[in-house]
Amino acid sequence: MTAKHDWDREVVQKVVEEHQCKPGALLPVLHGVQDALGYIPEDAVTVIAGGLNLSRAEVHGVISFYHFFRTSPPARHMVQVCRAEACQSMKANDLVSHIKNRLGLDFHEIDESGTFGLEPVYCLGNCSCAPAIMIDRDEIYGRMTEEKFDSLVMRIKGDGNEH
Numbered sequence: 296m297t298a299k300h301d302w303d304r305e306v307v308q309k310v311v312e313e314h315q316c317k318p319g320a321l322l323p324v325l326h327g328v329q330d331a332l333g334y335i336p337e338d339a340v341t342v343i344a345g346g347l348n349l350s351r352a353e354v355h356g357v358i359s360f361y362h363f364f365r366t367s368p369p370a371r372h373m374v375q376v377c378r379a380e381a382c383q384s385m386k387a388n389d390l391v392s393h394i395k396n397r398l399g400l401d402f403h404e405i406d407e408s409g410t411f412g413l414e415p416v417y418c419l420g421n422c423s424c425a426p427a428i429m430i431d432r433d434e435i436y437g438r439m440t441e442e443k444f445d446s447l448v449m450r451i452k453g454d455g456n457e458h
């Protein structure tokens with residue numbers, strides 16, 4: 296696997312240099328670093344603060360204000376379960392309980408091996424096929440059932456030699 300999750304000073308410096316002369320550079324820099332590394336490592340905050348002439352506290356303040364920003368490496372497979380109304384009305388609560396049990400995770404957690412993470416989302420635009428989930432932020436699955444979810448997990452584990 297590439298060093299996607301590793302702290303990479305050069306990548307962060309490059310992102311900072313691309314934006315540092317623009318007003319309001321902090322948010323584009325944070326997005327750029329997260330896009331490049333998958334998260335914003337603690338040590339990157341020093342580089343970002345230095346490059347943008349901000350304090351570390353200012354950078355931390357923005358990172359913690361926006362839940363979108365991650366400060367730890369993401370799971371290899373992120374499972375997002377819709378918690379909005381149309382899915383709720385199609386027994387999404389039962390599905391959520393099953394998914395939590397199956398993965399051994401609560402929302403906003405990642406398993407110890409870093410294989411699966413679990414997050415709530417609020418409408419995937421797939422309401423007519425509720426309940427819906429998304430995996431790896433690009434594949435939406437509708438009319439999800441406990442059985443279908445279990446086979447997806449088995450397939451992912453099989454494909455990636457995950458254990």
Ligand code: FES
Pocket residue numbers: 377378379380381382383417418419420421422425426427
């Ligand atoms: S409410 Fe779940 S996809 Fe829209």
